[in-house]
Amino acid sequence: MTSIDPQTCRRALREISEIAAVAVLQDSQMTEQEALQAIAAIADWTIEETPGDHAACADVVRRLDAMTQAVDFDALGDHEATALFDNVLGLLKSHPGPARSGVMDGGLEAQ
8 A cells, every 4th residue: 555645645635725716716617516526536536546644634635535425416406516515615724734725825715
């Protein structure tokens, strides 16, 4: 079992937080369902490529993966997508590291 590369984790979290930042912009062309699908794909890829680490950064990616793993995004209603997206944002905002700073820099705190 390999351990997650901290750079890979930071890169994944940065991408996830940027997707979240775009999705919450007032006139964003990205729906919350599209954002969730992209976030889930990044989390899945990170877990598949680098399993087995217990660092805080990897924990956030694992939690995002667990939140989105069994979700049928196309079947989500608007309310369900919004609720799940809010949970994803909450997780990103609570992380004291690259993901949190990316979320804050993206303006999510003001939303």
